[in-house]
Amino acid sequence: MLGETELKNLADRTLAMSQADQTEVAIFAPHSALTRFANNYIHQNVEQQDVDIRVRAVLGKKIGVASSNDLSDEGLRSVVERALTLARHQKENPDFRSLPAPKPVRRIDAFVERTARTGPEERAAVVAQICDAASRAGLIAAGAFRTAVAEVAVANSLGIFAYHRDTMTDINTVVMGENGSGHAERVSLDVADIDGEEVAREAVDKALRNVNQTEIPPGEYDVVFQEYAVADILDFFAYLSFGAQAYQEKRSFMAGRIGEQVMGENVTIWDDGLAADTAPNPFDFEGVPRQRVTFIERGIARDVVWDSYTAGKEGRESTGHALPAGNTFGPVPSNMFLATGDATLDEMVASTKRGVWVSRFWYTRPVHPLNVVVTGMTRDGTFLIEDGKITSPIKNLRFTQSYLEAMNRVEAIGKTSMLCQAIAGVSRVPALKVRGWAFTGVSEY
């Protein structure tokens, strides 16, 4: 840990070296460790410390970006010079307005000391719980357990200085037998929330039930999705639809449809980096405070997320969702939420005459970005539901489905939610039941 004082000092030293009209310094200091296991033992075990200093130099409307992890005076001078040199060779970008001006940023405590202090011995102890549970059941476990500390500071020559530190821990496991597998994962700021026995119980239970799979033909089925799969659905909206760049270039289904009903009335999706039940993240990589942004409100399209560049083109304010300078992807959501409903997973199954239970997706990729058509596989526990009961495991299915259409056919929403890893942060999602999901192929297992 470098700490706020040290990062402020680094940022100030760097800013003082710049002759640019405007300068931004973003410092990201991660320290993370990950213990990986397979075949019921630890086979990889790694730790890393780094500091990335990213300088954006602005000369009029010309911008150059350079980064380095050399903290010496010479290193800082070099990265500033490099950014300036790039800016000098640039062409004026008429769409660029200015680096953002300072706004009050809320302090949020997202740092858990015991997560930061977790060492390889503690991670190994949790891994041992999972491997032992798998071994007792005659199964083998694979997975990874990560603990991490990250510090981020953003400063610019207009007066912004923002600092945040947080901790993060996540664990995942796939437990396998001869013919089938089960999976579980957890994400939290607090390592105390990671219960190896509980994670193992979920994965082992599913692996033991997922044997001798039958095959069902491709077609449209009602599907009950566990939270892991729902997080994937939100990821694609974040990636393809809910960012200002795709919106401005009309590559998003949201373009031209603000105020229209685009999803079912039971669907509400938003982003809130300040919420207590996410991994809070009070400002973006431009130092702009994050605002809560509602994408879909009871099925009606409301807004997308903006950074200062895309917002400047429209004469509006950034919502605090910028990626690090130099990216050409545009802003992305970082803390998405799908509103919970009133159903339990048992009730979703009980209300299904003939359908499919999906534990999670694998290798999902966009087929048609505008309509959010995605293909992918099910993995680690796909089950047939008949007459309100899970009756048998089935072979993994390929789907080719518009996520947008599917969100118009949501029949039930879970009453609880789970924090999951997301494309650029985390998402908090409930389970879902969707009518008429298009499965288009079957695998051999």
Added chain:
Amino acid sequence: MRDFALRALDTARSRGANYADVRVLRQQAESVTVRLQNVEGLTYDESMGFGVRVLVDGYWGFASSHRMTMEEADRVAAEAVRIARASATVRGKPADLGPPAAIVDTYTTPVLKDPFAVPLDEKIALLLKTTEAMARTPHIVMAEANIYCQRDEKLFVSTEGSEIQQTLVETGCGIEATAVDEGEVQRRSYPNSVGRHQGTEGWEFVERWDLPGNAARVAEEAAALLRAKPCPSGVTTIILDGSQVALQIHESCGHAIELDRVLGTEAAFAGTSFLTVDKLGGFRYGSPVVNITADATIPGGLGTFGYDDEGIPAHSTPVVREGVFVGYLTSRETAAQLGQTSNGAMRASGWNRIPLIRMTNVSLDPGDRRLEDLIADTDEGIYMETNRSWSIDDRRLNFQFGTEIAREIKKGKLGDLVKNATYTGITPQFWGSCDAVCNRDHWIVWGTPNCGKGQPEQVAHTGHGAAPARFRNVQVGIMR
């Protein structure tokens, strides 16, 4: 740098490591991206650091840092040993690296023109000229072009006596036109999709691919796709262009032959492989015209290097011969489990990552057909070009891929344009249906700069030599 690395090695040894290696890496990357007439991305990134990998009584530990001081070398080496001892508390079969490897050598990518020495103004001008040409076509809402270059300077030392210095240079470029009209969005890319094509070459790579000369065609194709007919659904013959064959190799062969996946150590994330050890040497992977080779020595290939990150020399390894599966990509540890020695496929994406088994240049050997003859010899089918989407299951069997553009083939001639083309299959059946591969005149080593694997995730750069190939009885048109 050498003294620093040897100090870390000594500390690891004195703390109890039976084996240790240290990699010191300085990585520089320059990226220029133009969108319409704005240079929206102009970045230079530099990162330097070191990683210490140790074995203590057969269990692995790894630690890394960006601080290049002797004190930090000691701390990181000691931490790696501490981590290895923690690994030993959840025990399996201790790692065996097989016979020791002690090599002292240097390797540098042969480059005609250093891409970092080319003036920025020249790069920007070339990209602006390209996007301007694309943007002239009606319905083009976004024209994007980029140039990327990377230089890795690395030192590898090990307790077995290896000391290898390498300088690897890569250059890449790509363009993309997006057309929008009446609720339809279509995209065309060149030379390859997903950003760019890339190789271990210098500026000559960018000159050869002639971005401005292809800009208008790419934009016109994107616009024409707006009005194209949708891909029909059914079972038919398909001919894939070389870049899509490269993607097909990458996903359905390259990943499937990574021996770490086969042995289960990637199971939780990347998955396993249907090419289990019992299939080596006898399993029919494809038809007799299918020959696949993993070769890290091909000049210019994106998976080309002198030594892997375990200090093993670049190899050329037969993978499939006349349709029969005969070889894996291996590391020292995994090869030893099969009684083999490593064929040098271990690479790390940075100083802060451990090496994993990664594809080198995994290529479909050229056949004997000309593309014109292959089309003329096809009564009915679809010719598909340039990957748009890719998805495959966690054992690398069931896949579904889509391409940016396609054309009908009718009575031996290319016909109407087809949009949203997709095809699906099961790997060995699909390669079993391959009845023709085009010759060396059509063969290009395509670069894939975005291959993800491992936890924490690593993005590797791989190459795939491929020429157009024909496949019979393929399910196409899988989208409502």
